Amino acid sequence: MGKTERVTEVASIVNEAREVLRDGFLRADAGITGGNFLIAETGSVALVTNEGNGDLTNTLPRVHIVTAGIEKVVPTLDDLSVLLRLLARSATGQEASVYTTLSTGPRRADDLDGPEAFHVVLIDNGRSQWLGNEFRDMLRCIRCGACLNHCPVWNSIGGHAYGWVYPGPMGSVLTPLMIGLEEGKHLPNACTMNGRCQSVCPMSIPLPNLLRKHRFRLHGQALDGRGARLALKLWGALAVRPRWYRWLTRIGTSLLGILGGKRGRFRYLPLARGWTDSRDLPAPHGQSFVAAWQRQNNKRVRPSERCA
Numbered sequence: 001m002g003k004t005e006r007v008t009e010v011a012s013i014v015n016e017a018r019e020v021l022r023d024g025f026l027r028a029d030a031g032i033t034g035g036n037f038l039i040a041e042t043g044s045v046a047l048v049t050n051e052g053n054g055d056l057t058n059t060l061p062r063v064h065i066v067t068a069g070i071e072k073v074v075p076t077l078d079d080l081s082v083l084l085r086l087l088a089r090s091a092t093g094q095e096a097s098v099y100t101t102l103s104t105g106p107r108r109a110d111d112l113d114g115p116e117a118f119h120v121v122l123i124d125n126g127r128s129q130w131l132g133n134e135f136r137d138m139l140r141c142i143r144c145g146a147c148l149n150h151c152p153v154w155n156s157i158g159g160h161a162y163g164w165v166y167p168g169p170m171g172s173v174l175t176p177l178m179i180g181l182e183e184g185k186h187l188p189n190a191c192t193m194n195g196r197c198q199s200v201c202p203m204s205i206p207l208p209n210l211l212r213k214h215r216f217r218l219h220g221q222a223l224d225g226r227g228a229r230l231a232l233k234l235w236g237a238l239a240v241r242p243r244w245y246r247w248l249t250r251i252g253t254s255l256l257g258i259l260g261g262k263r264g265r266f267r268y269l270p271l272a273r274g275w276t277d278s279r280d281l282p283a284p285h286g287q288s289f290v291a292a293w294q295r296q297n298n299k300r301v302r303p304s305e306r307c308a
């Protein structure tokens with residue numbers, strides 16, 4: 001397509017995209033889609049989208065190829081109806097997604113449209129191993145994204161910061177399983193263990209627990225690095241001496257609070273360079289969590305009720 005006049009109105013941009021892309025869909029030899037669910041009872045593939053490009057891909061080209069993980073197979077259409085409701089409500093809060101398409105083979109003689117050939121490629125990529133191990137629960141994931149949307153870490157740093165295809169809590173469990181723990185070792189540690197992801201997951205996947213299992217493995221295989229192991233040992237020694245722990249954290253947080261100055265943020269911190277190289281680090285407010293909790297609790301208890 002030659003150079004066209006620059007358009008800025010949303011409707012014009014959409015029309016231009018439609019004009020350019022539609023021709024590509026019509027001329028394509030093959031369209032490749034994923035599949036949200038595969039239904040064993042009928043041999044169908046369910047594709048759920050809110051935009052409709054998926055339907056252009058599976059209807060217009062001569063060949064439709066579906067690639068989907070083996071965990072996407074559900075037994076019956078009744079099972080599908082339950083999962084479709086869960087998916088839409090957990091993902092975007094809709095009662096149903098805008099487009100839900102079931103493809104069951106190539107175009108029949110009296111069909112008006114559809115591909116001449118239809119292929120489904122089932123992907124294992126390690127999934128059958130998880131079936132028999134402690135990460136089995138992860139195979140229930142329907143990729144609704146609720147855990148991402150409610151994760152405070154994901155909300156602060158965004159999806160691209162994770163560096164892999166699947167971001168957020170579910171990605172931090174899945175990615176190390178797919179690419180190996182050594183390569184994905186930072187992901188299970190990018191979590192505060194607040195448990196919000198598990199409480200919103202429609203499939204009741206124990207995400208914090210699975211992340212913890214990755215951490216155990218990391219530590220067991222000594223993949224967490226010398227510095228981290230030393231820090232953990234130090235923390236372990238302090239954690240069993242609560243007085244020391246409180247005293248040191250009080251000093252540390254006060255000091256960092258003062259060093260953070262009026263801005264309340266660090267542009268550079270020697271021990272946190274991985275963070276401060278590309279963003280500011282918020283300084284503590286000058287009080288440890290335990291001290292703040294104690295202060296708040298003391299306020300709530302009337303002086304006459306306080307222990308001596």
Ligand code: SF4
Binds near residue numbers: 140145146204
């Ligand atoms: S882990 Fe749960 S909440 Fe997260 S995408 Fe999967 S099903 Fe949705």
